[in-house]
Amino acid sequence: xxxxxxxxxxxxxxxxxxxxxxxxxxxxxxxxxxxxxxxxxxxxxxxxxxxxxxxxxxxxxxxxxxxxxxxxxxxxxxxxxxxxxxxxxxxxxxxxxxxxxxxxxxxxxxxxxxxxxxxxxxxxxxxxxxxxxxxxxxxxxxxxxxxxxxxxxxxxxxxxxxxxxxxxxxxxxxxxxxxxxxxxxxxxxxxxxxxxxxxxxxxxxxxxxxxxxxxxxxxxxxxxxxxxxxxxxxxxxxxxxxxxxxxxxxxxxxxxxxxxxxxxxxxxxxxxxxxxxxxxxxxxxxxxxxxxxxxxxxxxxxxxxxxxxxxxxxxxxxxxxxxxxxxxxxxxxxxxxxxxxxxxxxxxxxxxxxxxxxxxxxxxxxxxxxxxxxxxxxxxxxxxxxxxxxxxxxxxxxxxxxxxxxxxxxxxxxxxxxxxxxxxxxxxxxxxxxxxxxxxxxxxxxxxxxxxxxxxxxxxxxxxxxxxxxxxxxxxxxxxxxxxxxxxxxxxxxxxxxxxxxxxxxxxxxxxxxxxxxxxxxxxxxxxxxxxxxxxxxxxxxxxxxxxxxxxxxxxxxxxxxxxxxxxxxxxxxxxxxxxxxxxxxxxxxxxxxxxxxxxxxxxxxxxxxxxxxxxxxxxxxxxxxxxxxxxxxxxxxxxxxxxxxxxxxxxxxxxxxxxxxxxxxxxxxxxxxxxxxxxxxxxxxxxxxxxxxxxxxxxxxxxxxxxxxxxxxxxxxxxxxxxxxxxxxxxxxxxxxxxxxxxxxxxxxxxxxxxxxxxxxxxxxxxxxxxxxxxxxxxxxxxxxxxxxxxxxxxxxxxxxxxxxxxxxxxxxxxxxxxxxxxxxxxxxx
Numbered sequence: 001x002x003x004x005x006x007x008x009x010x011x012x013x014x015x016x017x018x019x020x021x022x023x024x025x026x027x028x029x030x031x032x033x034x035x036x037x038x039x040x041x042x043x044x045x046x047x048x049x050x051x052x053x054x055x056x057x058x059x060x061x062x063x064x065x066x067x068x069x070x071x072x073x074x075x076x077x078x079x080x081x082x083x084x085x086x087x088x089x090x091x092x093x094x095x096x097x098x099x100x101x102x103x104x105x106x107x108x109x110x111x112x113x114x115x116x117x118x119x120x121x122x123x124x125x126x127x128x129x130x131x132x133x134x135x136x137x138x139x140x141x142x143x144x145x146x147x148x149x150x151x152x153x154x155x156x157x158x159x160x161x162x163x164x165x166x167x168x169x170x171x172x173x174x175x176x177x178x179x180x181x182x183x184x185x186x187x188x189x190x191x192x193x194x195x196x197x198x199x200x201x202x203x204x205x206x207x208x209x210x211x212x213x214x215x216x217x218x219x220x221x222x223x224x225x226x227x228x229x230x231x232x233x234x235x236x237x238x239x240x241x242x243x244x245x246x247x248x249x250x251x252x253x254x255x256x257x258x259x260x261x262x263x264x265x266x267x268x269x270x271x272x273x274x275x276x277x278x279x280x281x282x283x284x285x286x287x288x289x290x291x292x293x294x295x296x297x298x299x300x301x302x303x304x305x306x307x308x309x310x311x312x313x314x315x316x317x318x319x320x321x322x323x324x325x326x327x328x329x330x331x332x333x334x335x336x337x338x339x340x341x342x343x344x345x346x347x348x349x350x351x352x353x354x355x356x357x358x359x360x361x362x363x364x365x366x367x368x369x370x371x372x373x374x375x376x377x378x379x380x381x382x383x384x385x386x387x388x389x390x391x392x393x394x395x396x397x398x399x400x401x402x403x404x405x406x407x408x409x410x411x412x413x414x415x416x417x418x419x420x421x422x423x424x425x426x427x428x429x430x431x432x433x434x435x436x437x438x439x440x441x442x443x444x445x446x447x448x449x450x451x452x453x454x455x456x457x458x459x460x461x462x463x464x465x466x467x468x469x470x471x472x473x474x475x476x477x478x479x480x481x482x483x484x485x486x487x488x489x490x491x492x493x494x495x496x497x498x499x500x501x502x503x504x505x506x507x508x509x510x511x512x513x514x515x516x517x518x519x520x521x522x523x524x525x526x527x528x529x530x531x532x533x534x535x536x537x538x539x540x541x542x543x544x545x546x547x548x549x550x551x552x553x554x555x556x557x558x559x560x561x562x563x564x565x566x567x568x569x570x571x572x573x574x575x576x577x578x579x580x581x582x583x584x585x586x587x588x589x590x591x592x593x594x595x596x597x598x599x600x601x602x603x604x605x606x607x608x609x610x611x612x613x614x615x616x617x618x619x620x621x622x623x624x625x626x627x628x629x630x631x632x633x634x635x636x637x638x639x640x641x642x643x644x645x646x647x648x649x650x651x652x653x654x655x656x657x658x659x660x661x662x663x664x665x666x667x668x669x670x671x672x673x674x675x676x677x678x679x680x681x682x683x684x685x686x687x688x689x690x691x692x693x694x695x696x697x698x699x700x701x702x703x704x705x706x707x708x709x710x711x712x713x714x715x716x717x718x719x720x721x722x723x724x725x726x727x728x729x730x731x732x733x734x735x736x737x738x739x740x741x742x743x744x745x746x747x748x749x750x751x752x753x754x755x756x757x758x759x760x761x762x763x764x765x766x767x768x769x770x771x772x773x774x775x776x777x778x779x780x781x782x783x784x785x786x787x788x789x790x791x792x793x794x795x796x797x798x799x800x801x802x803x804x805x806x807x808x809x810x811x812x813x814x815x816x817x818x819x820x821x822x823x824x825x826x827x828x829x830x831x
Contacts, residue, residue, distance in 0.1 A: 037083060040126070041080060044080060044129075051072075055073070058135035064136055065134060069131055071531065072129055073460075074460055079121055083118050151188050154232060156230065156232060175223055176223055180228060182306070182388055190208070232269065244272065248281070253284055254287060261290055262275075268312070270387055270389050275312045290319075309393075310393055317393070319376075329378055330394050330398050330402070332379070333393075335455060339383065341551075345481075345528060348362050348504065350453065350480055358573065359549055405429070406432075408432075421447075425449065429454075431453070435456060436458075438467060442469055444469070444495075445475060451476055453481045457485040458487050468484070470491075470495060473493060473495040473499055477499070480501060481504040482502060482505050484506070486508075507528065507532055513535075516540040519542075519544065530553045533555075534558055535557050536559065536560035537562065545571060550566075550572060550575050550577075553581055558582040563593060567595075572602070572603060575603055575607070606628045609631045611634050613634075632649040636672060645668050646668075649672070650675055669698065699723070702723070722748070
């Protein structure tokens, strides 16, 4: 009997031996990966610390941190949090399992797989963390040589300006400050100081940077010397007022009341400009009504705004034409909108544009309204910047009249604000910006029946700590726009799927994994995932049949878009999928076949980049596209673009121009050709004709060794900008005909290895009648310096390996020099 039992035990042991061996193998593998993971985490933490030190140094120099560095830091910090949690949790959970050797093969596999995933992610982050540069100057040094647009050289400012310049020469003064009330002109004065300091060579390097109030490198007690910038004198104020309103205010009927209106602006430039522009060309009764409004007591409680400045800005707001324009102004102010794209997302989501159903129409409307706001001086020139005083007034108006709650950074006390349920119920918009801690309540938000917009933007350095509870959105049933930026959305709250009225969902630069819940948002029109680390689009996304815009720019980890998702989006008009994003069309990834470009035929607007030119599909048609930006190949800089119809392709011996242009794009405005081959010459002439060559305004031909017949280029009668190798321009065998050259507004001559050593300009200068910009360079990646003359030519000279004769240029180039105010030569060792 005993022998039988022993025999059975032996047989059982033989059967179990392979299983036991496998489990020991899993334990060994897991332990090895576990230890490697801890080692890599420690190394990554050290690299993060070094990078943060470098970032802090750059910020102290008033430099802007590169976006890819910001993204890397955010991703690296999140990965550290995840890895440490995994290491801690699994060590605790499996301590007893390994000790008692619980034979759970499934758990071992899961642990090993997760450890490998975490290890690979950390190793990749360390590899990706090597940057050529981490920051750049916000305003290039050389632009300080330009005239300070908008600066008025008032007598009352001259003595202050000279005193400041004198202080800068004093070695005992390390930091000085310009003080004064909001809207007094401190920024303009500081820009003029910077320009003078550079021109007078007080310093080797001059950098100008504007800081947001919430982030302001400074304590006034730390200033070695302070200078007070005061109000304008009465006649100075009147001179500026006339300039903004027009000389017609000098008429006998208006002069008296206009002078009184100007006096009510109490010498504040921001108020003078805003009021004068608001009343420009107005009738006498409007001037009188404005004067009455300015003389009424102000109800503002802003401690940093002069009552007169508030009343002046409020008057300018009242004079804006129509509720649409007023609502857009307020939205830009209280939501801190920074771009046309962002404004479009908000505006469409909130339903601000009446009688408009197409995105292109909405984009045109937004551009028109922004133009009007800039014309009225409610917005500054570049982008959508708004003066602090004007923004504060906008926030004051929406807080009092529209129940909008907005807060920035440390000014927001989460616990106190969210505890007032009666106030929260009345809010129509909630905007939180640059939040550094997790201020959101750890429970469902109180009922918000009026809420239409909810926006939270985390400080990008703190993004890993900002999360949203799963049930947070349960009582936001009427919300139409949700914007979450730099947030940890692992997982995406399931209560988001309850928002049946949501029109715009923006999850920019967020930590994302599974977004399948978005498939329940049946009325969604705009979905923005820009800069997120999503890896795969869920099939549920194809249920969003009312979606009009999908933004996937800068989604560098996106590798899988299953078939039929994009084609099922029957109302999709606009797809943005360029700029370091998905480009693995029609290939298999992890067992999933990706979508093909054929699914995009119904679009009217497309941003697309295909880096592997050899993977370009043949016979691709985009007949419906009205607005596009398509870059094929690795030779193109995505950031450089101002055109609405832009096509660029990199050609080689296998890919011909015929293959690329068979996309049948309509009305190309900008055409870029790199590596034009001999077999492409015929197609260069014939194919563009089919797609509307008469609309071509910008032509770049790079890396082209073959000459074209000059007569062929007469096919482009409206060409304004030409970039080509210097050998095609500066020699007798010019590629380009005389009548074409004479019409150009911008010319860039590239010096390659075969270019002429001397760039003779005698005949060249005489042919430039309409020229506004001349670039002379030698290499597509060279650093460039440029100067703009307000009424003349802009000359950009980049580093060249074979220099043109500069002395000859200065001596013989009178045709240019008569118009040229500035000339700058950058990094040219031959000059």
